Amino acid sequence: MAKRQTTPKDDQPTITVETPTGPRELPLVALRETVIFPEMIVPLQVGREKSVNALNAAVANGGPIALVTQRHPEQEDIESTDELYTVGTLAKIAQVVQLQDGTVRAIVQGQTRLRLIDFVANEPYLRATVEELHDESGSSLEVQALMRTVQAQIEQYVANGAPVPPEAAVAARNISEPGLLADMVAYSPDMSTEQRQELLETVDVTERLKLVSTFLARQIEILELKGRIQSEVKSEMDKTQREYILREQLKAIQRELGEDDPQQAEINELRDKVEAAGMPDEIKARAIKEVDRMSRIPSASPEVGVIRTYVDWLVGLPWKVATDDQLDIKEAARILDEDHYGLEKIKERILEYLAVRTLADEIRSPILAFVGPPGVGKTSLGKSIARAMGRKFVRMSLGGIHDEAEIRGHRRTYIGALPGRIIQNIKTAGSNNPVFMLDEVDKIGMDFRGDPSSALLEVLDPEQNNTFQDNYLEVPFDLSKVLFVATANLLDPIPAALRDRMEVVHLPGYTETEKIEIGKRFLIPKQMKNHGLKEKHIVIPDDTMIELVRSYTHEAGVRNLEREIANVMRKVARAVAEGRKRKTVVDLKRLADYLGPPRYEYGELEAEDQTGSAMGLVVTEVGGDVVAIEVTNMEGKEDFILTGQLGDVMRESARAGLSWTRAHARELGISREMFEKNTLHIHVPAGGTPKDGPSAGITMALAIVSALTGIPVRKDVAMTGEITLRGRVLPIGGLKSKILAAHLAGAKMVILPRKNEKDLRDIPEEIRKSMKLVLVDNMEQVLETALRRKPKALVVEEPAKIVKPGDTPSDAPEREDRVIRSTFPTTDQPPVVVDRAGR
Numbered sequence: 001m002a003k004r005q006t007t008p009k010d011d012q013p014t015i016t017v018e019t020p021t022g023p024r025e026l027p028l029v030a031l032r033e034t035v036i037f038p039e040m041i042v043p044l045q046v047g048r049e050k051s052v053n054a055l056n057a058a059v060a061n062g063g064p065i066a067l068v069t070q071r072h073p074e075q076e077d078i079e080s081t082d083e084l085y086t087v088g089t090l091a092k093i094a095q096v097v098q099l100q101d102g103t104v105r106a107i108v109q110g111q112t113r114l115r116l117i118d119f120v121a122n123e124p125y126l127r128a129t130v131e132e133l134h135d136e137s138g139s140s141l142e143v144q145a146l147m148r149t150v151q152a153q154i155e156q157y158v159a160n161g162a163p164v165p166p167e168a169a170v171a172a173r174n175i176s177e178p179g180l181l182a183d184m185v186a187y188s189p190d191m192s193t194e195q196r197q198e199l200l201e202t203v204d205v206t207e208r209l210k211l212v213s214t215f216l217a218r219q220i221e222i223l224e225l226k227g228r229i230q231s232e233v234k235s236e237m238d239k240t241q242r243e244y245i246l247r248e249q250l251k252a253i254q255r256e257l258g259e260d261d262p263q264q265a266e267i268n269e270l271r272d273k274v275e276a277a278g279m280p281d282e283i284k285a286r287a288i289k290e291v292d293r294m295s296r297i298p299s300a301s302p303e304v305g306v307i308r309t310y311v312d313w314l315v316g317l318p319w320k321v322a323t324d325d326q327l328d329i330k331e332a333a334r335i336l337d338e339d340h341y342g343l344e345k346i347k348e349r350i351l352e353y354l355a356v357r358t359l360a361d362e363i364r365s366p367i368l369a370f371v372g373p374p375g376v377g378k379t380s381l382g383k384s385i386a387r388a389m390g391r392k393f394v395r396m397s398l399g400g401i402h403d404e405a406e407i408r409g410h411r412r413t414y415i416g417a418l419p420g421r422i423i424q425n426i427k428t429a430g431s432n433n434p435v436f437m438l439d440e441v442d443k444i445g446m447d448f449r450g451d452p453s454s455a456l457l458e459v460l461d462p463e464q465n466n467t468f469q470d471n472y473l474e475v476p477f478d479l480s481k482v483l484f485v486a487t488a489n490l491l492d493p494i495p496a497a498l499r500d501r502m503e504v505v506h507l508p509g510y511t512e513t514e515k516i517e518i519g520k521r522f523l524i525p526k527q528m529k530n531h532g533l534k535e536k537h538i539v540i541p542d543d544t545m546i547e548l549v550r551s552y553t554h555e556a557g558v559r560n561l562e563r564e565i566a567n568v569m570r571k572v573a574r575a576v577a578e579g580r581k582r583k584t585v586v587d588l589k590r591l592a593d594y595l596g597p598p599r600y601e602y603g604e605l606e607a608e609d610q611t612g613s614a615m616g617l618v619v620t621e622v623g624g625d626v627v628a629i630e631v632t633n634m635e636g637k638e639d640f641i642l643t644g645q646l647g648d649v650m651r652e653s654a655r656a657g658l659s660w661t662r663a664h665a666r667e668l669g670i671s672r673e674m675f676e677k678n679t680l681h682i683h684v685p686a687g688g689t690p691k692d693g694p695s696a697g698i699t700m701a702l703a704i705v706s707a708l709t710g711i712p713v714r715k716d717v718a719m720t721g722e723i724t725l726r727g728r729v730l731p732i733g734g735l736k737s738k739i740l741a742a743h744l745a746g747a748k749m750v751i752l753p754r755k756n757e758k759d760l761r762d763i764p765e766e767i768r769k770s771m772k773l774v775l776v777d778n779m780e781q782v783l784e785t786a787l788r789r790k791p792k793a794l795v796v797e798e799p800a801k802i803v804k805p806g807d808t809p810s811d812a813p814e815r816e817d818r819v820i821r822s823t824f825p826t827t828d829q830p831p832v833v834v835d836r837a838g839r
Contacts (some may be wrong), residue, residue, distance in 0.1 A: 002500035023117055026090070027054035028066040030406055035196035037183040038110040047103040048076070048473030053125035055104055059096055066130050067108065069197055080125060081116055087201040090114045090132060091717045113200065135179040136204045143178050146209035150181060153216035160223035163189050176380040180203045190219050200716045215219035220369045225256055263332055267295045270311050270677040278320035283475045310412060313473065315421060317426065322433045322481065326390030339384035340377055341518050346370070346505050350385055364462045365433075369441070369486040369499075370505030373620075373737070374518040375557020377721045378487040379439060385485065394425040399440035400450070407455035410653040422459055426477070433481035439496075442789050453495050459502045460484055475763035490619075508736035509556025509624065511764050512744070516545045523562045533570040537571045540565075540586045547588055551598030554744070556624065556737065581794050609715045609788055612707030616699035616752070617720040617742055618691065619734035624741030626718055627691070629684055629699050631707040636679040644684030647692025653723065654682050660727050660779060661708065666781075670708045678706065695732040697723030697752070698782050711787045717749035718742040719786065725778035731755040736762045743767050751776055754801060773803040 029051045031045075036042050046052055058065035068088030071076060078084065091108040098104055113133040121127040128527060137143065155169040164187065166311050175181045176337065182833055186196050195215065229249050274287045294307040326332060336347045349368070353716050356363055379395070386393035401407075409420035418424070424758050426437065444453045458464045465479040486502055489495060509520065524540060540548075553560045571594045573585045586594070612631045617624060629709040661668065662675055669782040684691055684699060698721040706713050720738050722730040731753045732738075742750050754775040762766070781800040 023131045025120050025129055026066040028128045029054050030070045030078045033193050035069050035200055036067050036081050036110045037186050038112050038113050040110045041401045050125045055106055058093055064092050064683055066092050082472050085197050086116050088114055091279050127244050133254050137567050139794050147178050147181055150213055156220055157216055169814050173417045181210040182212050222253055227400055270669055273315040277315040287311055318430055318432045321431050323431045325357055325538040327354055329354055332388040336384055336387040342514050365483040367460045367484045367502045367506045369502035370507055371488045371504055373489050373509055373556035375559030376507045382437040382485045392431050392434040393427045393436040395439055397439045399443040401452045402445040404452050404455045404523045407452050409470045411471050417472055419470045423470045435483045438486040440485040440825035441551050442493040453498050472596045481575050484575055509740050511566050512549055512768055515558055516548045518558050521546055523565050531573045536583055537576050538584045544586050544591050545596050551600055552595055554600045609712035611712045614703040614704055614713050615718040616696040619737050624737035624772045626741050626745045627701045631703040632681050633707045639679040641681040645690045652698035653694050654700045656723055656725055657704055659725055661704050674708055694722040695720045698729055702786055711789055713786055714749035717786045718747040721753045730755045735759045739763055751782055775801040
């Protein structure tokens, strides 16, 4: 190659300009994490077959070899030039030693830079077309200034304790060629492979000097910082702290460089998550403050994990993530009808809410409470509502919860503290407007750990839950967009303050027709699928379904009905598995074979009229029920006995009935001696079950009158109503459940308070057609209706009202004034005239 030298002026360095030569073909060795520079003498350990062949070929030809660094050091075979850097070094082989393991150790000396153009051959070794690169010089004054700067930096670099020999500074002073001076810096162990390759690819000498000057300046700053850190911590260093101090030094260096250690990377990740979480500004500031505090704490401290968990909860909440409501009213109605049969009131309420959402964007979600016996579909209805509205669904069971922290969470001062289950379920839902079901809200407990129902007051208050604050998070979260749906079997155990915040929707139970339809539409197809059966295997006729409902189940819902259907399916599945080919028709005979004899009797309440016994209607956790109230009259001292686990309210109702009977003894034909020389005993069967409530008042009074007069009570009559001392019949609750129970028991007539007439709209038409509903105002009307014959002296001023099939019940009784007869001894005072409001 041709060389030309320029004459230096003053102290200017000698600048050599080399004449470029054309492309040439050379054997090529791909280097791993090694960059060789011109004038550099380096030992190489070569093990790959192609690399060994390339070295042997170069030695055989007596020529140079191309050394190029590969981009990915873990790559074994090089197939194309894209897998190598474009700039390498032309090197002369000084020595080659063949080792016993088949590898080769060679000593090479770099000659000049080269550019890789293309591969000529891949076998038996890499052979490539390369082009030599020569230094490009700029302004001689700028180069001279840069050289002096670099030489001074090298001296300072060595003086500050750089991991290079002390003679490096002297050698740098004696180098007059600028390119060689720049390449000398590549010997520094602090320079990475990527930095060395960048230096090799910089052909312009001026730029190369600037590059090494920048590198040296940074390394000098690191070394000075290291010395400063050592001086700061030297006084505190001992044997147990050595490892900790070394780590702190490394962290300090990396912070100054902007290079992240694992903890710093984690902190930066948390910062990015906080920025992307969409939190309100004040909550974001709180999260950033916690992240900053975490960055100042040693990674080994337990507090780091506590802070990390807290920030993870903050960034994991759906602050601005919400699902779009499905506002197609017809489609929502179709989904609700598809999932549930009946339940028209609840479906209507949900569709009304969606209708309002179509007209108003900002609307507070209602707080619904589904109250009804088990098995009527309260929980599944919540899922159906979520599907109809296009929202996420989460469920939280409150049964047996005693700790207020289950709702609000624990404060972070406790080890293992977490948010309450409200926040946990919101995070699980992944949106801030799910349908949130609070199951079994009537079974919340209370003990020394707090009252969970009181914690729910804020959750279920539309005026407060937009700033709900969990004890763990200690920041407000908006729950106003959540559609809360609570479920309960009974309304009474729910605290009044909590009940006041909810819109109660009663699910009293299903009629026989509804149960049969639910069985045919939902339960039979579901159980057929669960048991692997098809329509060709089994058919259950309608008369079998009627028998199944009447004789094998006795419930308000359909849970036991589904169990019995599953029992039938198992029998049929076994027959099919054993090889039965014909379709199984489950008639009444086969039903009895599968399930055994009928468990319940459907029909009359009593076989014949009873004296001293009347049938009352009650509401329990499992729906409405019929209870017999028995009264017996025994000779003995004047006494009054109550048995059957009766509550205080029910005991008071019995005494009120007895007092009315004694006050009207003359009209009823009962002598005074009957009370003075006899003992009355009132018993309500099923003594193991606690009973309470005022609605059995007229039933107990009727049974007392029947026992004392000897007049039997009609066998087909059931009744409900509260009695006063004046004999007035007051309204009661749970009317639909009670009438359904009377219907299932076979009652032909039900006596109920006239003021409950407005509630008859909820009674299905088929039930109203199958029995006579008698509306009464006072006890005289009850006796006239229920007893087989009326006591001779009994005066009924106004007959009871009978609701005939097809009548439309009125929403409220007409306003009228009427006379209430005094039950106390007759006086000259005129009767008191009051209206229905008691005025």
